[in-house]
Amino acid sequence: MSGALCEASPSLALLKYWGKRDAVRNIPATTSVAVGLAELRTVTHVRLLPAKEGADRVLLNGTQQPPARYERFFEALRRTLRTEQRFEAESTNNFPTAAGLASSSSGFAALALASCRAVGADPPLRDLSSLARVGSASAARAVFGGFTILRAGAPAARQLYDESHWPELRVIVCVVEERAKKTASRRAMEASRLTSPYYRAWVRASARAVPNVLRALAARDLQQLGDAARESYLRMFATIVSTHPPIQYWLPSSVEILRECEAMRDEGIGVWETMDAGPQVKLLCVEDDVEEVRRRVETLGATSRTLVCSVGGTPRLSSEER
Ligand code: DP6
Numbered sequence: 001m002s003g004a005l006c007e008a009s010p011s012l013a014l015l016k017y018w019g020k021r022d023a024v025r026n027i028p029a030t031t032s033v034a035v036g037l038a039e040l041r042t043v044t045h046v047r048l049l050p051a052k053e054g055a056d057r058v059l060l061n062g063t064q065q066p067p068a069r070y071e072r073f074f075e076a077l078r079r080t081l082r083t084e085q086r087f088e089a090e091s092t093n094n095f096p097t098a099a100g101l102a103s104s105s106s107g108f109a110a111l112a113l114a115s116c117r118a119v120g121a122d123p124p125l126r127d128l129s130s131l132a133r134v135g136s137a138s139a140a141r142a143v144f145g146g147f148t149i150l151r152a153g154a155p156a157a158r159q160l161y162d163e164s165h166w167p168e169l170r171v172i173v174c175v176v177e178e179r180a181k182k183t184a185s186r187r188a189m190e191a192s193r194l195t196s197p198y199y200r201a202w203v204r205a206s207a208r209a210v211p212n213v214l215r216a217l218a219a220r221d222l223q224q225l226g227d228a229a230r231e232s233y234l235r236m237f238a239t240i241v242s243t244h245p246p247i248q249y250w251l252p253s254s255v256e257i258l259r260e261c262e263a264m265r266d267e268g269i270g271v272w273e274t275m276d277a278g279p280q281v282k283l284l285c286v287e288d289d290v291e292e293v294r295r296r297v298e299t300l301g302a303t304s305r306t307l308v309c310s311v312g313g314t315p316r317l318s319s320e321e322r
């Protein structure tokens with residue numbers, strides 16, 4: 001066997017991971033609860049390199065990636081697989097990369113799954129989640145489909161429900177900026193931990209929110225879940241803007257969409273927003289409201305495109321014989 005292909009979807013947090021308990025092992029300080037976004041896809045092709053090749057290589061959307069970003073991941077991969085094998089990966093996203101759409105979650109999930117399959121290994125999903133976490137903690141969630149949880153301090157995520165739990169749920173991704181962001185989430189969250197006077201309060205408040213989010217998800221109560229998701233991202237941003245020096249991810253067009261979302265809620269339309277480390281806004285609603293919500297957002301002229309996503313399933317994996 002000489003290669004494998006994996007297609008995975010990014011994991012959008014409703015309750016946010018922001019901050020690390022252990023930066024070396026990449027262990028999160030807050031519990032996150034997330035949903036996979038079916039229509040956004042990362043496709044990763046992994047090939048085994050001949051023994052004489054000394055270094056792993058990753059190509060993302062046609063651009064060679066800095067090896068340092070992948071070093072710990074590949075070391076953990078070789079430890080897990082008990083091999084000296086080097087890998088070459090080629091990855092493409094059908095959505096903007098490093099722009100606050102969780103591309104590192106689907107990227108490292110697909111890389112972990114395809115690399116293991118390429119050597120013919122089939123570790124349990126728990127181990128794959130733990131391996132993907134070394135690359136990016138949100139990727140620990142993305143190795144599963146449906147709804148997932150990654151507990152504060154935990155090495156691996158687990159699935160709460162598969163995609164059939166809430167088939168009517170939709171996430172409208174409002175892309176307001178196609179370009180990559182200036183400050184990577186990894187750097188920003190470490191800056192928050194080290195310098196924001198609100199960081200400890202964020203971690204404490206986030207822990208208190210967990211039972212409520214789990215109840216809302218179990219009951220498929222969009223109002224309760226939407227309110228909790230808003231509270232989580234806004235509190236996360238309170239620690240981001242209060243870092244020293246401050247980091248500002250929002251754009252005027254992000255705020256325009258937040259305001260429109262508020263106006264729609266006031267009119268009785270069930271729509272709630274969340275944001276990640278970037279200017280894009282994601283709107284939670286049910287299938288029946290998609291058309292109206294999308295029309296209202298597009299009328300603002302604040303987006304370059306809107307992408308409607310349903311709940312994503314398990315990553316797809318295939319082997320290649322050559
Ligand atoms: C705002 O998982 O990209 O999207 O573990 O340092 O790679 P690293 O960070 P990453 O951070 C995701 C942050 C977030 C919230 C979330 O997905 O929970």
